[in-house]
Amino acid sequence: MTETTIRAAYLRPYFETWEPPTGEEVREILRRAGLSSAQAAKLVGVSDSRQVRRWTGDDAPISYSAWAILCDFAGIEKIWIEHQA
Secondary structure, X not given: OOOOOOOHHHOOOOOOOOOOOXXXXXXXXXXXXXXXXXXXXXXXXXXXHHHHHHHHOOOOOOOHHHHHXXXXXXXXXXXXXXXXX
């Protein structure tokens, strides 16, 4: 299976012009985290797996907070923290 690249713009602290990642990128984060839709829904506090499927199907945007939790669970650094160079 080929790994999907997640664009760097989606791995940063929140900013006013933040746009949600694509469904493909959400699917990649779920894959890296080893989460099913139901497990992801429970982890981020949404009502059920249908909402997660809406995110992965590009039918609804994922919130920054849900995205940040999933990224953290997938082993990506805490994207909401500003890192100084």
